Amino acid sequence: MVDPFPYWMAFLACLVIFGLIGVFFLFRDGLQVTGLSNRVPWGLWISIDLSSIALGGSAFVFGAMVYILQMKKYEAVGKLAVLLGFLGYSSAGLILLMDLGQPLRFWHPVIFWQPHSLLWEVTMCVVLYLTVLVIELLPILLEHPIFDEHPLWKEFPFIAKIAPYTKTITHYVHKFGLGLAILGMTLSLLHQASLGATYAVLYGRGIWFNQSAPTQFVFSAMSGGISLLFILSIFVFRVMRPGIVKDEIFYNIARLAGAVTLLLTYLKVWDWAVSNYYSFNEQITLQTELLNKIAPYSLSFWLGQALFPAIAGGVLLNAKKIKNFKILMAVAVLPVVSTIITRWNYNFSGLIGSTTYDPYTPIVRLNSYTPTWVEFAVGGLVISYWLIAFSLATRYLPFGNPEEHKSH
Secondary structure, three states: OOOOHHHHHHHHHHHHHHHHHHHHHHHHHHHHHOOOOOOOOOOHHHHHHHHHHHOOOHHHHHHHHHHHOOOHHHHHHHHHHHHHHHHHHHHHHHHHHHHOOOHHHOOHHHHOOOOOOHHHHHHHHHHHHHHHHHHHHHHHHHOOHHHOOOOHHHHOHHHHHHHHHHHHHHHHHHHOHHHHHHHHHHHHHHHHHHHHHHHHOOOOOOOOOOOOHHHHHHHHHHHHHHHHHHHHHHHHHHHHOOOOOOHHHHHHHHHHHHHHHHHHHHHHHHHHHHHHHOOOOHHHHHHHHHHHHHOOHHHHHHHHHHHHHHHHHHHHHOHHHHOOHHHHHHHHHHHHHHHHHHHHHHHHHHHHEEEOOOOOOOOEEEOOOOOOHHHHHHHHHHHHHHHHHHHHHHHHOOOOOHHHHOOO
8 A cells, every 4th residue: 555645745845845846935025915905914924823822722732631630641642732832823923934024033022021912912922822832742743652762762872872861851751741741731822812812902892802812812822622532532642643543632632622512602602692682882793794795704714703602512512422423523623613713814804894093084994915926935835834834743752651652
């Protein structure tokens, strides 16, 4: 049987090359090669950025479960969650590097503090949390059999020399696992909530202006992140590495994803009712009407953020009764898509249909935005990076007992 892995990697490499061409034009000519403007400064890239951060939300959840709650039976899945968290946050960092008008000044927020800015707080939390994820990822890398009496030691003697140090590093990372889990959970909750608060404090953006946005962003990251973890854990631990994780663990992950998804759907429907049904804010009504003229805004909410997630939540919550992984994986896609739709709607709803800031004569106006090929190329580059790193990690890194990987 032909191994499809080299062809898959070659395909992703082509996307990377195309993306690098887009990066060249972006760095040469600046943001004028994009469809962004002063009225719509956040576009496709920020939607990918917010989605990748949200879909890495399983890392802080399972870090807390394994180290704080001492649920060691989830340790193998927790390692995969850490990988997804790292890939999500590093992808967001790559996107932000492209989205900055002055990419060489990416380090400025770390040096020049703006403590009254929500986006500065988000930036600092993301930088610190990405550092925590790198530290948590180290044991997975250093437990590779190459550092334990591997045949490559004869060809590369330096590996044998550094092998003892890898054991020491792994020991200390595990020793401080509880502290790292607490720190990671704190930083992740802070910035996920602050992302929602960034929209919620903008009074001039009527659709964005709701005080439950921070809570919704946290639960949205948990719903989409845990659902994605469930899908990929089935792929990794039942197809690629069978026997490491018991079926009971998969059912529990699905049930957790279902419970969080149902809770999030409940909050979203109540938030819609407060903003649209119980409120008599004419600006929100006008913005919604404008958005519905050019895009299926309301339809995307009722189908993508309410109905389908409610169905998915109910099915996943009954995973132990269904016991069909194909059905459960297909259904788990819905919360993942819902999370992406949520980020997309939040990103554009207040920019495309926006209210002027004149307190005496507020006007709702319709702005326009169309991504250019450069934006799609760069977006494809970052997504390809995620897929390449995930493919290589799941193929070569040990997620269970390091002994099980020595035969590869």
